């Protein structure tokens with residue numbers, strides 16, 4: 001019995017450590033990736049330069065940090081109440097949507113000024129869908145703050161739908177980032193190992209965020225069962 005207890009204690013310690021390590025790794029990836037794209041695009045040097053910079057800031061930095069706020073193992077404000085975490089979450093999400101809209105405006109006007117056709121690539125099409133979905137997702141989250149706006153919907157149900165649709169939005173953002181990395185502009189300057197390393201950033205972050213959101217959802221389901 002005592003041996004079993006020691007075994008399960010050390011197992012729990014190992015699991016706790018790996019979960020904390022992966023949350024720290026996700027913070028690290030989203031910061032380093034955003035800095036790398038900022039370095040590559042040098043925002044302010046041209047109208048185009050704002051596009052990769054703002055989009056990475058929106059979907060790699062703000063959106064990832066907005067979800068990690070709720071991570072039980074790697075939240076930067078772990079000791080704070082759920083109410084404070086929710087407030088920081090929606091502030092970060094507002095920043096994400098603002099950067100995404102400005103990033104879209106930058107590439108749209110850049111193409112318009114250069115008389116280039118719009119939304120002709122998979123990246124452009126999925127990117128447009130992503131910006132529309134993130135704006136809708138944020139609007140649909142308003143009843144979570146003002147519950148009286150969604151009569152007949154329980155708060156628990158609203159939260160469940162918000163988490164599931166938020167996860168889809170995050171995955172759309174990661175896919176758009178990945179397709180952005182496949183653009184002629186990026187592949188002209190970042191090649192071979194460096195390209196694969198860059199592509200790993202949104203891919204690994206997406207896996208970590210998917211794991212965090214689905215684990216929280218499963219834990220709630222188990223509690224109800």
Ligand code: HEM
Pocket residue numbers: 037051052055056059104107108111117118119120121122123124125126127128130131172173174176177180181183184185186
């Ligand atoms: C989630 C993040 C992103 C979204 C939502 C997004 C969205 C878009 C959209 C909607 C367009 C088409 C605009 C038009 O046709 O008028 C576009 C174009 C473009 N984006 Fe992004 N973008 C993102 C990230 C990136 C990143 C990280 C890069 C570079 C590393 C990038 C590079 C480009 C380039 C070179 C174009 C012009 C060529 C094309 O239309 O495919 N984007 N983006």
